[in-house]
Amino acid sequence: MKSFNVLIVDDSAAMRSLLVSTLESLGSLRIVEAPNGFEALRMLPREQIDLVLTDINMPDINGLELLSFIRKNPLYKDTPVIVISTEGSSKDIEKGMALGANEYLVKPFKPTQLIEIVKRFL
Amino acid sequence: MSSDPRQPSDAARDFLAEAEEIVEELGSQLADLADMAEQGSWDPDLLNAIFRAAHSLKGLAGMFGFALIAEVAHHAENLLDWLRMGKVSLSKQVLELLFSSAELLTTLLRACSDGTLDQHQAAAAAHAAAIAACLEPVEPAAETPILEQLGLSETLMGALTEYEEHRLKENCAKGRRIYVVHASFELTSFDQELSALTDLLKRSGEVISTLPSVGENIDTHIDFDLLVGSDRTEQELRATLEPLQVSILAAGGGQAAKAEHGHQAVPQTPPAAGAAAGTTPSVLPSAASTAPEAVSAVEEPLTAKSMSRTVRVDIGKLDELMNIVGELVLAHSSIANIANRMRTEGFSRMAIELGKSAKGLERRLSDLQKGVMDIRMIPVGQLYEKMSRIVRKISREQGKKIELKLFGAETELDKLIVEDIADPLMHIIRNAIDHGIESTEQRLAAGKDERGTVRLSSFQKGNHVVIEVEDDGAGINVEKIKQKALAKGLVSDVSGMSDREALELIFLPGFSTAETITDISGRGVGMDVVRNNIAAVSGMVDIETWPGKGSRFTIILPITLAIIKALIVFCSGRTYAVPITSVVESLILIPDDIKTVEGKEVISLREQTLPLLRLERLFRIERIGCNPGEQYVVVVGAAEKRLGIVVDDLLGQQDIVIKTLGAAFKSLRGISGAADLGDQRTILVLDAGGIIAEAMRGTGS
Numbered sequence: 001m002k003s004f005n006v007l008i009v010d011d012s013a014a015m016r017s018l019l020v021s022t023l024e025s026l027g028s029l030r031i032v033e034a035p036n037g038f039e040a041l042r043m044l045p046r047e048q049i050d051l052v053l054t055d056i057n058m059p060d061i062n063g064l065e066l067l068s069f070i071r072k073n074p075l076y077k078d079t080p081v082i083v084i085s086t087e088g089s090s091k092d093i094e095k096g097m098a099l100g101a102n103e104y105l106v107k108p109f110k111p112t113q114l115i116e117i118v119k120r121f122l
Numbered sequence: 123m124s125s126d127p128r129q130p131s132d133a134a135r136d137f138l139a140e141a142e143e144i145v146e147e148l149g150s151q152l153a154d155l156a157d158m159a160e161q162g163s164w165d166p167d168l169l170n171a172i173f174r175a176a177h178s179l180k181g182l183a184g185m186f187g188f189a190l191i192a193e194v195a196h197h198a199e200n201l202l203d204w205l206r207m208g209k210v211s212l213s214k215q216v217l218e219l220l221f222s223s224a225e226l227l228t229t230l231l232r233a234c235s236d237g238t239l240d241q242h243q244a245a246a247a248a249h250a251a252a253i254a255a256c257l258e259p260v261e262p263a264a265e266t267p268i269l270e271q272l273g274l275s276e277t278l279m280g281a282l283t284e285y286e287e288h289r290l291k292e293n294c295a296k297g298r299r300i301y302v303v304h305a306s307f308e309l310t311s312f313d314q315e316l317s318a319l320t321d322l323l324k325r326s327g328e329v330i331s332t333l334p335s336v337g338e339n340i341d342t343h344i345d346f347d348l349l350v351g352s353d354r355t356e357q358e359l360r361a362t363l364e365p366l367q368v369s370i371l372a373a374g375g376g377q378a379a380k381a382e383h384g385h386q387a388v389p390q391t392p393p394a395a396g397a398a399a400g401t402t403p404s405v406l407p408s409a410a411s412t413a414p415e416a417v418s419a420v421e422e423p424l425t426a427k428s429m430s431r432t433v434r435v436d437i438g439k440l441d442e443l444m445n446i447v448g449e450l451v452l453a454h455s456s457i458a459n460i461a462n463r464m465r466t467e468g469f470s471r472m473a474i475e476l477g478k479s480a481k482g483l484e485r486r487l488s489d490l491q492k493g494v495m496d497i498r499m500i501p502v503g504q505l506y507e508k509m510s511r512i513v514r515k516i517s518r519e520q521g522k523k524i525e526l527k528l529f530g531a532e533t534e535l536d537k538l539i540v541e542d543i544a545d546p547l548m549h550i551i552r553n554a555i556d557h558g559i560e561s562t563e564q565r566l567a568a569g570k571d572e573r574g575t576v577r578l579s580s581f582q583k584g585n586h587v588v589i590e591v592e593d594d595g596a597g598i599n600v601e602k603i604k605q606k607a608l609a610k611g612l613v614s615d616v617s618g619m620s621d622r623e624a625l626e627l628i629f630l631p632g633f634s635t636a637e638t639i640t641d642i643s644g645r646g647v648g649m650d651v652v653r654n655n656i657a658a659v660s661g662m663v664d665i666e667t668w669p670g671k672g673s674r675f676t677i678i679l680p681i682t683l684a685i686i687k688a689l690i691v692f693c694s695g696r697t698y699a700v701p702i703t704s705v706v707e708s709l710i711l712i713p714d715d716i717k718t719v720e721g722k723e724v725i726s727l728r729e730q731t732l733p734l735l736r737l738e739r740l741f742r743i744e745r746i747g748c749n750p751g752e753q754y755v756v757v758v759g760a761a762e763k764r765l766g767i768v769v770d771d772l773l774g775q776q777d778i779v780i781k782t783l784g785a786a787f788k789s790l791r792g793i794s795g796a797a798d799l800g801d802q803r804t805i806l807v808l809d810a811g812g813i814i815a816e817a818m819r820g821t822g823s
Binding site: 011014 | 284
């Protein structure tokens with residue numbers, strides 16, 4: 001059976017490990033981490049990504065730019081993307097949804113919220 | 123709140139490690155911002171980086187359940203957001219608020235590890251109120267330029283964050299031209315090429331947004347649209363980017379009057395910008411996929427590895443590793459011992475073989491030891507950053523102009539020592555500025571430069587690292603010190619006291635409680651604590667002063683604490699270790715040489731008087747196992763402050779791992795810890811600095 005690959009993009013290592021440990025409770029997921037947008041762009045062609053979880057606020061290439069690229073690229077355009085933002089940046093979330101994000105999460109969120117949302121895409 | 127704040131979970135530890143890094147970075151970026159603001163202009167990228175730091179911290183703290191930290195970060199973020207969006211101006215007051223935010227965050231993070239976070243509610247509330255008072259727009263937002271007129275594509279506009287949109291407007295308002303630079307890079311090497319292009323563009327203006335896009339060869343290439351604001355004409359920009367085969371689309375702008383020219387930093391364009399581009403063709407191969415230069419990318423194989431090649435490790439793990447190495451070293455010495463004994467007892471062939479294996483093991487062990495040690499070593503430059511921030515802060519607060527000169531930032535020191543030395547060093551620097559450097563008027567009157575200088579330099583000297591703090595202030599008034607010590611009843615007689623001895627008084631407990639308790643030096647921390655903290659890492663501190671010219675504090679530290687060579691001595695039936703780094707020499711004591719001066723035993727060593735100290739007297743233990751034969755003197759100390767410790771026997775040198783005695787024995791002077799000798803014997807390790815200090819205070823006290 002083909003594994004379900006999740007790409008986590010966040011410049012915070014602590015945040016990534018929190019997301020990873022939360023998602024691990026779902027079992028059978030293969031999780032790939034990218035510490036920035038560049039790294040995510042490098043990973044997309046190499047890993048068969050089934051779901052992207054990306055922070056919006058990152059240096060150089062932010063989550064919105066990454067999302068926009070995914071949606072425009074015929075190779076990945078149907079990959080579900082969940083954008084993560086911090087409370088107070090509602091405009092950026094709006095933009096994310098307009099760009100075609102499938103879901104969004106606002107920090108701080110509870111592990112169960114993340115699980116609920118990710119389950120929908122499995 | 124986390125369930126048990128006293129025992130942070132792994133996740134909380136992750137959070138704390140990262141949060142500390144963020145706040146530290148935030149502090150140094152703020153200092154840079156303050157410097158730039160002083161010169162009247164600043165880089166929007168820097169301000170945005172500072173905003174991002176506060177924003178990330180807020181998100182992180184929220185996720186990990188530290189609501190109070192999230193709240194403080196949130197208020198700081200708000201203020202920074204207003205700043206970067208131009209809704210509030212960067213006044214001195216705002217800068218102060220930002221600095222105090224960073225400080226409060228540092229305090230809170232520390233409280234997190236102590237589990238005392240709840241005690242800071244009031245401080246957080248005051249912080250929030252101070253910021254709220256600041257958040258009143260200076261003026262109603264000016265009429266925003268109509269971005270639609272730029273004719274930028276919907277895709278590009280759609281992916282701009284709120285802030286990027288604001289930067290676009292700002293660039294338009296300043297009359298800059300807006301360009302979209304399109305480039306296509308190979309997937310294998312796009313990151314280097316893109317950052318080279320970005321660097322080049324930043325010299326010509328501001329890169330507002332970098333949007334990855336889809337080009338013709340989606341399997342091998344990735345395209346980027348960079349939104350750029352620049353004062354340059356299209357032709358000029360084209361000339362700059364000529365060697366790169368990128369396409370440039372002029373989007374417009376540039377017609378508006380340059381009303382506020384000079385308000386914000388425009389990165390200076392070095393004259394070599396064009397030339398630099400010409401010299402880096404290999405870094406920036408042409409966009410065409412068939413370009414021969416692109417072949418160089420083959421050297422870098424496809425990899426999903428992270429770009430960052432560093433690992434963050436908890437220092438505790440390194441300590442554990444070091445302990446194991448230490449124990450291996452001990453195990454090795456007992457094997458070597460066995461080999462020696464076997465040789466003397468007649469098992470010569472096996473003894474030789476065992477000896478050989480032990481030698482081999484020793485070499486590998488020393489490689490391992492060096493390897494682990496290297497991981498622990500960090501450049502003292504990390505301390506310098508903190509210190510320059512503090513100097514800037516104090517000089518701002520006191521209105522003194524201070525120049526901090528830094529030397530030897532690359533000198534390496536054990537991470538733990540660097541951590542432990544930060545506070546004492548900070549205190550010495552604060553003292554230098556607070557008490558050493560005179561006010562501007564006094565300096566001018568004394569014919570000095572109105573700008574005071576503090577020199578912070580580090581260098582390696584044998585197995586030591588020396589850190590010097592030198593100021594060009596008024597120097598220390600020795601008479602005043604004597605009078606103060608008398609007045610405080612710390613000494614009963616100062617007549618006949620040499621200047622050097624008088625300077626030692628500063629380090630007495632109870633001496634340096636400043637009359638006017640300032641925020642800076644008056645934190646209830648005296649120089650005695652400074653000396654103790656330095657002694658705790660087996661270091662020593664010394665003062666020299668030149669009236670009217672300044673003072674110099676010299677801190678001498680061992681390079682590492684993990685494993686040290688020690689001289690093992692025997693005295694009154696007990697064995698002790700003396701770190702070899704504090705031993706100057708050892709000699710045989712000839713009883714007839716001992717003279718008594720003012721009730722203290724001394725000998726004459728190369729025409730200098732060397733005071734003697736008997737350990738049994740210092741530790742007030744009974745003299746047993748009196749050695750009828752020779753006794754030895756172990757000379758410890760540095761420079762003028764030397765002392766001869768009288769011992770019954772010298773047992774040789776050995777590598778030891780110093781373990782602390784725990785909080786219960788913290789007040790014990792003259793002992794820095796305990797060590798395991800490898801033969802199941804645990805011995806005390808003498809702290810030479812502490813013993814010298816104790817001896818100076820008068821024997822028998």
